[in-house]
Every structure is written in structure tokens, then in C-alpha cells.
Amino acid sequence: MKIKKTHSIILSAFAIILTSSVFAHPTGNMITIGKQVLWSYINPINDRAHHACVMIWRPGNAPKVWVKSDYPASDFMLYSDQNNIYLIERRHIQTSQKFEIRILKTTINGEPEVIWNWFEDEWRIGEGGFFMVSDNQVVFGKYPKVYSLKKGETPSAYFNFEAPINRIRSLENEQILLLGDSTCWLVEQNGRIINKWTGLLDNQVKNAPLNRNQIFDVDYYNGQLLLAYWGKRSFEIIDRHGKRKAILQQKEPFTPHWVAFLENDKLLFSSELFFNGETPKPKLMRMASNGDAVKIW
Structure with missing residues (x-):
């Protein structure tokens, strides 16, 4: 399996996708599991080929590489239900100029297991946040909606909502944050609004x-x-x-x-x-x- 888990301590700098010679905005996210923090990155830090990794930090320790991809032009997007950790690993195929993703499942002390093998990603799944309903269903944000994708099928709307959505974040108690342009909503799994912040x-x-x-x-x-x-x-x-x-x-x-x-x-x-x-x-x-x-x- 072309993914590495490493425990070597490193000193790094934040890296973001390099397109031509212009830096774009970062792909990935940061999550917490208990008192541990995980975030997306690249390794090594000056890697123009952009091999993705996931960094981990625990109180009292220095940040270090936790998982690393063997693929150039790759990224990781992260989600945890506080027990399992799900990783969307994305790679760019130079010959076809297309993206492919796969989904891996692991725990803090476990080894990543592929639960969805590589498939072409026309939706940029995970960039706008995601969570797993089960090992066979992913929910993700992509402007302007929240979508659901079951393994082997095509995406469909997870629920209908009153406004366009840029990003989602799964929370405890089966709640979701929805981020629009200038408004954020706290909602239930069916889209019912619990709270709203405007302006x-x-x-x-x-x-x-x-x-x-x-x-x-x-x-x-x-x-x-x-x-x-x-x-x-x-x-x-x-x-x-x-x-x-x-x-x-x-x-x-x-x-x-x-x-x-x-x-x-x-x-x-x-x-x-x-x-x-x-x-x-x-x-x-x-x-x-x-x-x-x-x-x-």
C-alpha cells in the first residue's frame, strides 16, 4: 500500500499546492482527537513534487509526520468520529490531468486500511470538508450544496438548504457546521437549523x-x-x-x-x-x- 506511517520528528513549514509558479490557497484541514491534533501538510517541506503527509502533535511533544503519501501532487483531507480517523488521499495524474482519490481508515495507533480504492474524482471531494456516515457513505461540501456519495455510485444532494454552502464541518452530537460566504449555520443531520451567524x-x-x-x-x-x-x-x-x-x-x-x-x-x-x-x-x-x-x- 503506497502510504507510509512514520514517527520521525521534524521541523517543518507550511506548504500549499503549487500551480505553475503561483501559490494557491491550502488544501486540507485540521482536526482534534482527544488531546491530539492532526493537520494536512507536505513532506519534505521544500518538496516541489508535493508529496502529502499528515502531521500530529501531542501536548509535551514536538509535531511530527504521522502518515505520508508516496504519490506526487497529492493531498490529504481528514475526518474523525473520535474513534476512527478517515483520510481522503488525492493524487493528480499528470498524463490525464485528472484527480483520483481513495479513502483510508485508521486509528491513532493503527495502520491505515484502504476502504475505497482509487477512483476518478470530478467533484474535488473533501476540499470543502467531509464526514463518513459509514464506511460505505461519505458526505461532503462542494459549492453550492452538501452532497452524499455511496460507494460505487454518483453523488446526490444530502439535504436541500436555503443558501449556497462553501464548506462543512462535522461536530459532536450529529451536528454540522455549514459555512456560506458571510453566514454560518449550525444544523442537524437533516439540515434543520439550530443556530445562525450572519454578517x-x-x-x-x-x-x-x-x-x-x-x-x-x-x-x-x-x-x-x-x-x-x-x-x-x-x-x-x-x-x-x-x-x-x-x-x-x-x-x-x-x-x-x-x-x-x-x-x-x-x-x-x-x-x-x-x-x-x-x-x-x-x-x-x-x-x-x-x-x-x-x-x-
Whole structure:
């Protein structure tokens, strides 16, 4: 099986897909399992062939490579139900200029097992978030809808919704976060709305990275919505009373990518993006509820 699991400690920098000579926005995500954190990456860090990996961090340890792909032009997208971990591994086929994906299943201490073998991916499954209903059914976000795909079949709408969706995130208690352009919804599995946050974008933003004024990622915990605001280079939170504030404001060249709650702490992943061919450099922060922050990576 062309996938490696490794336990060597490395010092790395954030890498993103390289198309021609221009860096695009990152593919992948960051998740937590208990007190452990996993995120998508490449290895080695200066790899122009873009071999994907998954990084892992545990409190008291340095980040290290956890799983690595043997395929160039590859990516990983991640989901966990807090027991099993599912990996969508994607590769780009140079000869046909097409993407293929497969789905692997594992645990923190286990070895990845292929549960869906390679198939052509016309839908870019996993880029907009995904979760597994079972080993034979994946639900994924792709603008403008949430789709369901059963093994060996074609995608169909998972549920009908009132607005276009850019990204999804599976939560505990069978709830889902749906992220639109300037609105986020907390919904049940059938799409019934539990909570809604509107007006997330500041339309007065100037000089957004790549001219993209967008919320790149969101997470939810205990009534709080955590935002990675790409356009403002900021990490922000909306508390259970609807009060919003920036918890980390960054300046160029730092750009927010991913967020995740680690119980009451907040994980904030950004990188230095230069758009000149220079390798991006990561910045993963862990922020406590009192605002104290430490750099993990």
C-alpha cells in the first residue's frame, strides 16, 4: 500500500499546492482527537513534487509526520468520529490531468486500511470538508450544496438548504457546521437549523491576500464560533451571547488557514505566504481561554 506511517520528528513549514509558479490557497484541514491534533501538510517541506503527509502533535511533544503519501501532487483531507480517523488521499495524474482519490481508515495507533480504492474524482471531494456516515457513505461540501456519495455510485444532494454552502464541518452530537460566504449555520443531520451567524464578512476590507475576502475555516464548541478570517488576516470568536472579537490579529505576510477547538483552548493555524516561490512558513498557536498563547510550531 503506497502510504507510509512514520514517527520521525521534524521541523517543518507550511506548504500549499503549487500551480505553475503561483501559490494557491491550502488544501486540507485540521482536526482534534482527544488531546491530539492532526493537520494536512507536505513532506519534505521544500518538496516541489508535493508529496502529502499528515502531521500530529501531542501536548509535551514536538509535531511530527504521522502518515505520508508516496504519490506526487497529492493531498490529504481528514475526518474523525473520535474513534476512527478517515483520510481522503488525492493524487493528480499528470498524463490525464485528472484527480483520483481513495479513502483510508485508521486509528491513532493503527495502520491505515484502504476502504475505497482509487477512483476518478470530478467533484474535488473533501476540499470543502467531509464526514463518513459509514464506511460505505461519505458526505461532503462542494459549492453550492452538501452532497452524499455511496460507494460505487454518483453523488446526490444530502439535504436541500436555503443558501449556497462553501464548506462543512462535522461536530459532536450529529451536528454540522455549514459555512456560506458571510453566514454560518449550525444544523442537524437533516439540515434543520439550530443556530445562525450572519454578517461574518467585513466588506470594507482592503488588500486581502489574493484579493480573497473570505472566512476560510470555522469550528464550534460550547456556544462559541471560531473563525479563520483569511481576508482580514485575523482569528476571531463569537461567544454564546453573540459578541464578536479578534483574538489574534496578524499582519502581512501571515494568513489564517484553519481553526479547531481543543476543549476550551483554541488552535490557530496560519502561515507566512510570499507568493514569490519562497517556501511558506507555518505558525500554529494554542490559545487558552484567558488569552495566553503558546507557539506549537
